[in-house]
Amino acid sequence: MITLSDIGAAALGGGELRAGGTDLMSRPAAGPHIDLRGLPELSGVTWLPDGSVRIGALTTIAALAADERIAAAHPCLALAAAALATPQIRSVATVGGNLLQRNRCAYFRNPAFSCFQSGGNGCPARAGHTLRAAVVDSGPCVAPHPSSLAVALLGCEATAEVDGTAPFPVGELYGDGSDPTRDHLLPPGAVLLAVTLPPPQEGERAAHHRTAGRALAEWPLVEAAARLVVADGRVTFARVSVGGVARVPLRLTEVEDALLAGEPLERAAELAATRCAPSGQNAYKVALLTGTVLEVLERAWAPAG
Amino acid sequence: MKIVVNGVRTELDTGPDEPMVDVLRDELGLTGTKAVCRTGVCGACTVMVEGEPRLSCLMPAAAAEEQEVTTVEGLDHPVQRAFAAHDGLQCGYCTPGLVVEAAAFVDGWRAGHGDVAPPRETIAAAMAGHLCRCGAYEGIQAAIAAACRGEHDGDAVTPARVEAMDKVTGRARYTTDVRLDGQLEGVIIRATRAHARVTSVRAAAAHVVDLLPSDRVVRYAGQPIAAVAAPTRREALAIAAGAEIGYEPLPAALDDAPDAPDVYGEDERKKAPNHSEGPTMSAPWNGNVRGPFNRMSKRGRTAAQRVEAARAAGDPGLVAGTFTTAVQVHTPLEPHACVARWDEDGALHLHMSTQAIEMVAAQAAKRWGLPADKVRVVAEHVGGGFGAKAGVTAETVAAVELARACGVPVRVVLGRDEELTTAGNRPGTRTEIALLTDGEGNLSALTVDVHARGGVAVGSGVAVMARLMYGRAPRRLRDYDVVTNEPPAAPFRGPGAPPLLWALEQTVDETAHRRGEDPIALRRRWDGNPKRQALYEVAAALPAWTGRPATGSQTGRLRRGVGVAAANWMYMLDPGTEVELTVEGGVVVARTATQDIGTGVRTVIASVVAAELDLPAERVRVEIGRTGVVHGPGALGSRSTASVAPAARDAARRLRQAGLTEGTRVVGKRRRDRRGYVTPFAVGGMAIGRGFSGAVHVTEVEVDTRLGTVRPLRVWAGIAAGHIYAEGPARGQCEGGVVQGLGYALYEERHVDPVTGVVLTANLDDYQIPGIADCPEIDVHFHQEGWDHVNGQGVGLGEVSTIGVAASVGNAVYNATGWRPRDLPIRPDRLIEGMYGR
Incomplete structure (x- = not known):
């Protein structure tokens, strides 16, 4: 069985981490895939004594959407989970994968273009087709962030737990958007283990x-x-x-x-x-x-x- | 690794990242599972893993180690019979994935709710991950509901189309499924520049087949340059990716600006490919603009003078406007594909995903200098075409040339990106229209100028379609091509008509509105077609129509509207069609060189023969999709049914006279219509018959004025195409026509990068076709009279059933909001900017 430290080491060698694989398998590989399946540190939904809930990064979107206790305590997250993609994607895609997926910009995903995201030095979308582009201008790249769960978790003031660091607010996974080269700020080899939601407000x-x-x-x-x-x-x-x-x-x-x-x-x-x-x-x-x-x-x- | 597939324990040697779909199809030969989008959008590759539906394109096979996988071949479920009985399919290419997911859904539903039908929205939500380009969603809804009610737990069903059981079990074999001994996989190396002279081509392959034109110039990004082959597609793709192409850049025309660089020099213009279904009509060129083609005008000068005078006088009877349409891409779920094999006798054998096997065979014979009997084409099942698969196209040239160079069979299957980029499209258009009504409320003059962008191809015929509608008032109809360095257009289901109707039917609607006249009443006065008159009568009495709101009367956020549009289409046929019947083993076998691309032509032949000979269905078999038998029609111009059905009936009558003894063979002909045809002789297997098919669509929408969305609620489709030979497939095709028309109206739009000319909508996330939740309730009404002069009393309906749909949506949005959409598709941004000016 592969361990968390094996994975961190492998990722430092230039691979991409694969959770559900729904994003990774649908675009050209940027290196070998490093499979996270079955890692115990990333699994499970745990309710803590203070009323907060820790959701393992490998929890599927479908499991999240179907979890009645989460739906009762954090309806905003359950609704976001239930509405994204399709039933089959939801049954495979994971919380961690959704938060750390790559963006959907048609320029980034088309091998004919080079951009900040794909190792180039420019944003062809700015001079090109901008119907889907970000309307809040926060940096050189105009690809909107694709994660629906991030929107919900931001509103839930969730924290992210990354192997080897203290939990930090989910928003810090992304920063202010001024770095055009990536969709999240985790360094290579870092593994997102879980997100934790504080207890909901009474009557929310x-x-x-x-x-x-x-x-x-x-x-x-x-x-x-x-x-x-x-x-x-x-x-x-x-x-x-x-x-x-x-x-x-x-x-x-x-x-x-x-x-x-x-x-x-x-x-x-x-x-x-x-x-x-x-x-x-x-x-x-x-x-x-x-x-x-x-x-x-x-x-x-x-x-x- | 070990895996259990359909109950069989299997040892696999596969890489860690190899997608399950490739392992199933290529290593285990389980080709029922289809690879379409390869990005998890379309669901065609769905299989069960441990009883759960999974997208096998996104799942590494290694992830299923020690698990049980069930493919469509291993599925035995009532929902498959339900799909067959309720016609939840047309071409069948999406069907394997759909039935696998539906099986899981039906089981779960029945376990939780008992044997009752789920709400429509519940089925749509469960199937939201599947795309059906034929638009068989109404049948899919009906099939799943019936299976949930427990109606198909027994054994036998009467399938709505004869090949249905093959399609719901994965037995149906498509070109992409063909694998011949020793076969290599070919890949096309394509231009990355929109306009350039290719100076060198270097690729690491023993055989590099040249696909460039003689001037070595590529005129759009994605144009074929060369082709290479390798034992696997992955290897071939790697060779193609590593190819070094030398370019001498040329300035590219990526818009219709007057100062855009020339796409063709003066002596190159005749090389421009023709995207019409007819011959290339001559027209003058001015830079990149070709036209006008105006020979279908009628008293054109009078029309123009009347419109000008009315404009100068501010005549309220003049309604004028500009309408645009986006580029629509055919998007058959089976991509263009060809497997080519040369045999020892120098004969060429082609398996092809084509809608015209005989036309392809003739073109191939000409191109490769072969006698006609040395080319054989097989298209057993075809996963959609919609007009784009009617000739020898790049994948076929590549496969044939590679097969000759390599000395083994070669298969070339376009990737989804290639299919969405280079395999054809309906041109984008800009239409200036002016329609003048006189004091009595009659049509006095019509002028239509259409500029169509068909990329490097020419042959637009949009304005000409206005000759077919609304009587004989003077009209000036001018068509222009605007060539650009973009991929070429191709004929697409009702070429020319959807953009014309988008402009014309909204202008007629606007005229009615300004006159304070009911839009159906105005059409009843103007439209001389008696068959459509019968449709108007029914449409005018529909509760949706009589209860529609006054235009602009609503102020709430959600506004409902109802719109009508009429459509007219030519009756075409292939008068040389024959059908051969042979009694073999007590079964009557029908053969003709035609093909079924999802239209149901197999079923038409089978039902005619069975009815004429009074035989049960199991004693009639239809074998089509192969050349080398009697002549049959291409699936083009709505001509299949009107061609084959009378020939099949003639053959059946002959067989009855000859007696159904074993071995008896007869050939039936497509006998002439009374009064003959409009065209004195058939050109390219096509004659134009007398009379027009008609359609009237009444569409009800709900507009969300806050979020800019338009939701189609209900569509009534009145179709006047005479006798309906096969009810299920005819209905399915009309429903699919509505779905494709809604896609054109609301979602579909090819985007091209304005700087490089690269097509951006190269996957099924970005090129958006309607899903099951976008499909409204559709009520198809057939008016079957009025075709007594036609042999068989019935004509085609594939095109007339789709061309007016978008216009009915436009009129419905106007009725709902008081804002008239002029640009397709009616995107949220356009609705918001149109309604609020922001």
Whole structure:
């Protein structure tokens, strides 16, 4: 049986780690695949005495979506898991793989192009087709971050546990998006073991929505997650995070602050537009962003059923 | 490693990263499992691993060590019979993956809910990881619901199409499944530049077959340069990737700007490939613009003068606008594929994924200088074509030349990226249209100017289609090609018509709206086609139509709208078609040199013969997909059924007269229609018959004005194509026409990098075709009268059933929102920018 330290060593030698393999197997290999299957450190969902939950990196998306206790405590995460990709992808893809997958930029994935992500020195997408490009300009690369779980986990204030380091906030996996060469900041050989979600807020209500052209099975143009606690018609706790619009998943504290200040949902959602700097064909993403944020705020405010 | 496949313990020697699908297909010969997208999007490769459906393209075989794998060949499940009975398939290429996943879903559903049908949305969510390009989603829904109700637990079913059981069990063999002794795998080396002269080609292979034109110039990124072969595809791809190509760059035209560099020099223009299904019509060139082709105008000058005068006078009867359409890619799930073998006698044997075996055989004989009887073509099952598989294309040239050079059979199968990049498309268009109505509300003049971008190919015929609609008022119809350094277009299901109808049917709708007239009522006044009149009558009484909202009356977030569009298509046939019947072992065997690309032509022949001879289905067998027998039609121009069915009936009558004794052989002919044909003789196996097929689509949508999405809810498809020979496949094809039309309306769009000319939508994530959850409820209504002059009283419907769908969506969006979409596809960004100006 391969061990965690074997894997770290192998990855330092230039391979790519494979969890579910749904991303890795669908693009040209950048080296040998190093299989993580069966590593005990990365498996299992564990509820801790303080009410937090540790989710092993190899937990599949389907298991996450089907876990009733997670759905009850962290509906935002369960909803994001249930809505992504397709049933078969969900049954194989993992939490760790979803967080650390490569982006979907058509330029990055096409061998005809060289870009920051593939070892080159430029971003052909900026001068090219920009319909899906990031509308929050945080660095030279304009590929939106692809992870739906990252959006939810950011809103859940989860921490990431990497072999050999102290747990740190999930957002630090990605930084500010200014490094155009990669989709996460973990060094080669580092293995993401688990994410841990702190206990939910009392009475919290949550929503997640992905906006896309087709009904199902499509990468979102924009997605958003919201967690609200509403007491006597006022928002007393708010977490709002979004994806599809920036190089990294974003938490929108300006929207949260507006909600806490008692602004109406529409007004708060409009604030999501303040960071946007559209260019080329992606101006519509500003409206989709505010629309999608409003969508999750309304649903979290008054959950269906 | 050890693995148990379909109950058999198997020892495998496989690399750690080798995908399961390749191991199953290439090492174990289990070719029922299909490799289509290779990125986990389409589900065609689904197998069971330990009872769970798994994408075998994304799973290393090594991950299944010591596990039980069940492929479609090892599946024995009621849902397979349900797919056959409810026609949950057409070409059948997606079917193996679908039935494997459906089997798991049905078992799980019945265990949890009992024998009841799941809601439509539940089935759609469960099957969301499968794509069916033929658009058989209505049949798939019905099949899964029936299996969940426990309706197919027994043994026998009556399949809706005769080959269905072969397709649901993985027995059906496609070209990509063919493996001959000693066969090598060929790969095409393609240009990485949009425009360049190739100065050198170096590749590490014993035989490098040249695929460049005589001037050594590549005119689009992806153009074939050379081909190489190796024992495995992986090795061949590695050789191709390592090839060194010397280029002398030439400036590329990647847009329609007037100052774009020339794609063709003056003396090279005649080399431009033709993407129409007819002969190349002559037209003047001006730089990269070819045209106008305007010979289908009728009193064109009068039309233009009336429109100009109306414009100058601000005549409210003039409705004018500009409409655009995106490039649509055929996307058959079986890619272009050919296995070529030269035998000792110098004869050429081709297994090909083609929709025209005889045409291909003739072209191959000409190209390689062979007598006609020295070329044999086999296309037993074909995984979709939609117009793009009608000739000797690059993969065939590569396979034939490599087979000759290497002295062994060679298979060339296009990768999904090649299929989506270079294997054909429907051109993008820009249409300027002006339609003038006189004081009495009659059509007074029509002008249509269409610029079509077919890449390096020419032959657009969009405006000409306006000659077929709405009477005899003056009209000026001008078609232009704008050539660019982009991959060539190819004929695509109803060539020319969808972009014309997108513009024309919305302009007619706008005219009705401005007049305060019901859009169906206006069409009933203008449209002289009696068959379509019958469809309008039914459409006008549909609850969806009578209950539609007033345009622009809704203010909520979700707005419903209903739109109508009419379509007209020519009745074509191959008058030389014959069908041969032989009594063999007590079974009547029908043969003709045609092929079934998912249309159901096998079933048409079988049902005609069985009915005429009053035989049970098991005593009739249809053997098609091979040349060397009597002449049959290509699956082009909606001509198959109208050609083969009368010939099959004629043959059956002859056989009845001759008596069904063992060994008896008769040949039936496709007898002439009463009053003959419009064309005096057949050209290229095609004659145009008298009369037009018609369609009326009534589409209901829900527009989400917050998030910019358009959801099709219901489509009523009225089809006037005369007698329906085989109900199941005809219905399926009309439903599929709706699904493809919705794809054209809402999702499908090829993107090309504006700097390099490289196609960006080279996978099925980025080139977006409709999935099962996008498929609305579809109600197909056949009007079967009006074709008494036609032998057999029925004509084709493959094209007329799809060409008007997008326009009906446009009109429905307008009805819902008061905003008229003018550009296809109707993406969220366009809806939002159109409605809110941002």
